[in-house]
Amino acid sequence: MISSHLLVPTESLLLQYGQDSRLCTCSNDQLTLLFSQTYPFDLVELEQLLEAVGWSRRPVRRVRKALTHSLLKVGLWRHDPRVPRLVGFARCTGDGILEATVWDVAVHPLYQGNGLGKQMMTYVLDALGSMGTERVSLFADPEVIHFYQRQGWELEPEGHRCAFWYAS
Amino acid sequence: MISSHLLVPTESLLLQYGQDSRLCTCSNDQLTLLFSQTYPFDLVELEQLLEAVGWSRRPVRRVRKALTHSLLKVGLWRHDPRVPRLVGFARCTGDGILEATVWDVAVHPLYQGNGLGKQMMTYVLDALGSMGTERVSLFADPEVIHFYQRQGWELEPEGHRCAFWYAS
Numbered sequence: 512m513i514s515s516h517l518l519v520p521t522e523s524l525l526l527q528y529g530q531d532s533r534l535c536t537c538s539n540d541q542l543t544l545l546f547s548q549t550y551p552f553d554l555v556e557l558e559q560l561l562e563a564v565g566w567s568r569r570p571v572r573r574v575r576k577a578l579t580h581s582l583l584k585v586g587l588w589r590h591d592p593r594v595p596r597l598v599g600f601a602r603c604t605g606d607g608i609l610e611a612t613v614w615d616v617a618v619h620p621l622y623q624g625n626g627l628g629k630q631m632m633t634y635v636l637d638a639l640g641s642m643g644t645e646r647v648s649l650f651a652d653p654e655v656i657h658f659y660q661r662q663g664w665e666l667e668p669e670g671h672r673c674a675f676w677y678a679s
Numbered sequence: 680m681i682s683s684h685l686l687v688p689t690e691s692l693l694l695q696y697g698q699d700s701r702l703c704t705c706s707n708d709q710l711t712l713l714f715s716q717t718y719p720f721d722l723v724e725l726e727q728l729l730e731a732v733g734w735s736r737r738p739v740r741r742v743r744k745a746l747t748h749s750l751l752k753v754g755l756w757r758h759d760p761r762v763p764r765l766v767g768f769a770r771c772t773g774d775g776i777l778e779a780t781v782w783d784v785a786v787h788p789l790y791q792g793n794g795l796g797k798q799m800m801t802y803v804l805d806a807l808g809s810m811g812t813e814r815v816s817l818f819a820d821p822e823v824i825h826f827y828q829r830q831g832w833e834l835e836p837e838g839h840r841c842a843f844w845y846a847s
Contacts, residue, residue, distance in 0.1 A: 580774035606748035653838035670821035673841040
């Protein structure tokens with residue numbers, strides 16, 4: 512994945528976070544934040560992050576399986592040489608060719624309002640683009656519809672509506 | 680995949696179409712129609728089917744890759760001992776645990792209006808259910824929104840809206 516929009520970190524950071532890692536800029540220049548597809552998740556830390564943004568807890572065993580079968584998993588890390596902290600996350604499912612779908616986009620509340628979510632989507636779309644994905648879709652919560660529209664996402668093109676079916 | 684809703688075919692049909700195949704009932708009792716995840720697709724025949732329902736043609740090479748990376752592919756076959764004909768199709772992407780998304784649901788126009796599409800969705804949801812999928816999503820074209828609603832799909836739960844991003 513070669514990002515055309517986000518900065519490449521230093522060699523030592525690339526070693527720690529993977530060659531696909533990219534810097535995430537932020538108003539606080541004391542922080543080093545990076546996107547990575549490689550740095551391993553602690554699933555408890557991931558669920559804590561998702562809980563912090565208000566989502567209900569899910570069994571770790573099922574989350575692990577879901578991540579294994581995801582097309583793309585992106586962590587946003589607050590750099591520390593020993594113990595990086597997970598401050599953002601997104602994942603995609605899909606075939607990676609005709610379709611990909613974005614799920615579980617989260618930035619920790621303490622880090623919101625800094626443009627991190629926008630950079631996260633840039634990273635995700637770059638990664639999907641480099642796979643050759645034609646179309647990316649997502650289901651936007653009411654409070655983030657404008658966030659996505661401002662970034663060039665088309666809301667309900669051709670009158671598409673989304674429908675969900677829940678296992679009983 | 681054990682369907683609780685669709686009939687199991689005879690042993691000889693199970694041999695031809697796979698143990699996961701199920702019968703699809705139809706008003707014309709001269710026809711034997713079956714759903715199968717196993718019977719192999721001819722990609723040209725698949726694209727002809729999708730064209731017949733009005734979708735634009737896609738490069739066969741990309742379709743092949745997309746199918747390879749799909750979670751579930753279902754063909755609806757008009758039985759013939761030697762040359763079964765593909766009369767319907769659906770596929771899903773997803774992690775199969777937390778999420779799955781249905782794409783490319785098609786029934787050939789000559790076979791529409793027989794409840795085949797509804798049985799197709801029953802087959803798809805049974806198969807996803809047996810994987811343990813919690814939630815299934817899809818993007819409904821305006822003309823099929825009621826089709827899905829009648830089958831118990833929830834339209835835009837919690838105010839979700841769908842958004843698409845297209846590779847430039």
